[in-house]
Amino acid sequence: MLPPGIYLWETGVEPIVSPVTIEQVAESCSGWAKDINDMGPWGDPVDINGHGVFRKSGQHLDTVVVVVGECSTTMEVARYLADASLIDEWGAVVSVAQRSGRGQMRRPWVSPPGNLYVSVLLPEMPQSGPWESALPQLLSLYCGYVIASAMEVVGGALQIKWPNDLLQKDRKVGGMLIESAGTLNILGFGLNLDYSPPDQQMREDRAVPAAKIEIDSTVTGPLSLWWHLVNRFKNVYEDVLDELDPPEFLSALLDKMAWVGHxxxxxxxxxxxxxxxxxxxxxxxxxxxxxxxxxxxxxxxxxxxx
Structure with missing residues (x-):
């Protein structure tokens, strides 16, 4: 298991993750250039458990984040790393770009450098209490609530468009997807930090247009955004389970839902x-x-x- 911290996986593993250097990540866009600089100094390359070469950031973090270059999807990378026992619950993968990003109904999700693409391993489901049966059925909306709440720390006021889109000012700025295999639940989500498709490139039957998210200027790039979010994300996820029962959560969720009463x-x-x-x-x-x-x-x- 990787110790807590931020790692760049340089060698990757084809065909899931392409190899990348720290210089190539920095050259991908201005946001990643700032992130690579701000998260330094980066350690020397180290081969970890025969799974390839990793570099560790000098920035402290209580959880594990693995940064990759271009990948198929961050979900596939997270599943690979979990199967290899390199990450466990709250471990995350952040990619520069995705080749096969997907959204609702497995529609293609354009994933160029500059936006946040992250997948995180969620903890195991509660084994007792009121959430034991409720959370599996509410997991997508629960995670939407957690994301929207966590984004408040960077000034991002989001609403959830049922069942899994993230809106700001009635424009889509992100989306989420959950994949489950046995006891493993992976949340993947993306936020339009640097790029959003223009209206003419959107599907004609789209519900809302897309936009870039508006957040505090303290966020310099995708990795910086996840660094700001991860602890708040974890705390909200755990606190709601501890402090609210499912009916109370559903009441609180209304404040984050788009178009309630409309x-x-x-x-x-x-x-x-x-x-x-x-x-x-x-x-x-x-x-x-x-x-x-x-x-x-x-x-x-x-x-x-x-």
């Missing part, structure tokens, strides 16, 4: 759409809506503001 367009499969008011979230993660004939719970589909 009428929206709901698009189901094909060309089917209708209008309803967003009411809240059910105990199993569905979106509670109010139509003319009464309340209903939505489990699939897309919502868009009017």
């Amino acid at each position: 009428r929206v367009e709901i698009r189901e499969s094909g060309d089917i759409s209708f209008y309803a008011v967003v009411v809240g979230v059910s105990t199993d993660g569905g979106l509670i809506i109010r139509k003319a004939e009464g309340e209903a719970v939505l489990y699939s589909g897309s919502i868009a503001p009017l």
